[in-house]
Amino acid sequence: MKLSSLIEQVKLNCNISDANYWGYYSICGLLMRLRELYRNEHQMMPWERIEHSSITAWIEKRESLWSSLEGEGLKNLIIDSKEFNPLDAQAVQETIASEQLVYAAGYSTFGKPSFFLARLERKEEFKGFSVYYTFNELCRDLSSHPAMLINRSIYIRREPLLIKLWNRFLELRGRRFGGALFEAFSGYGIQRDTELSRVQETLLRVLDDITVILLYHEVAEALETDDNDGWLELLSQCSDLKTELYLRAVKDIISDTSSYGPLRYLIEEKNERLLDFYIILSERIHRAVSPAIVEAYQKFKNQRDWGQVDRTRREVYLDFSRIYNKITGIWTDTRDVEKVKACLVKETSFK
Structure with a gap:
């Protein structure tokens, strides 16, 4: 199986879905999702700085791409000469499992088709469910739910969850009074003025602990x-x-x-x-x-x-x-x- 070909095919369906549904988001919601998508496509951690000129040019190109794809239907995936419905996540997963990859497909808010392809961190069986933990997402659409349920499979997406954690920490830094935010982060030794390198290191440990909530x-x-x-x-x-x-x-x-x-x-x-x-x-x-x-x-x-x-x-x-x-x-x-x-x-x- 050629990984680059699979990424290209999945990303095409992600772009088709985004092209047909981006208008359902509010302006603020769309811009937030575009920033997250930019980070994903450029393999950036949540705390890495995005150059304004770079993301502005990227958004312009993405909007042009969406215009060319608007109205297009989803495309079947071709893997090892076999054709798959892109929404048949189970069949695709069975085909790529030996490559330590995870593919998921479902429906998000507005009935938007949502896809991602990621590297498998680990898999476990839990209460009759197959649970896939992923971190390095190779491609995804604008939707970025940290957890997904598809039939008897559960997907815990650590990359979107880490973004959510980092955003909560930024909220803490911007507040005079902490409340629940202060309680949560101080439990791991994180304060508003904690050195950022230590915060980043600790958040990865927090990430390991909180996945059980999503599960x-x-x-x-x-x-x-x-x-x-x-x-x-x-x-x-x-x-x-x-x-x-x-x-x-x-x-x-x-x-x-x-x-x-x-x-x-x-x-x-x-x-x-x-x-x-x-x-x-x-x-x-x-x-x-x-x-x-x-x-x-x-x-x-x-x-x-x-x-x-x-x-x-x-x-x-x-x-x-x-x-x-x-x-x-x-x-x-x-x-x-x-x-x-x-x-x-x-x-x-x-x-």
């Missing part, structure tokens, strides 16, 4: 899913990004608070350092939809009562399972997105 989330997402086809259909019919993000947040909160999920694991292990990172790595929309988890965390930092955190976890799980069942029931009965949105308004902070 348990993906396992719970798989085990808590019943009518996945109906749920995916609902997401695909959302007419606006906000509705889709709120729906995804409901599902994510169920996974996090499930008996299979990361919060229960952290509580059972009484792992305060990872609880700190669970809070700071959670998405803003999750905290808005379910402030009870953050409130329980804040109480815990004063009282050190793990039982209280677990009670909140159980309550949130039951409440959001009820909301999820109500939403899916409305969708099954009516196929009406507006009625689903009305339910979100009533049951969550959605407005």
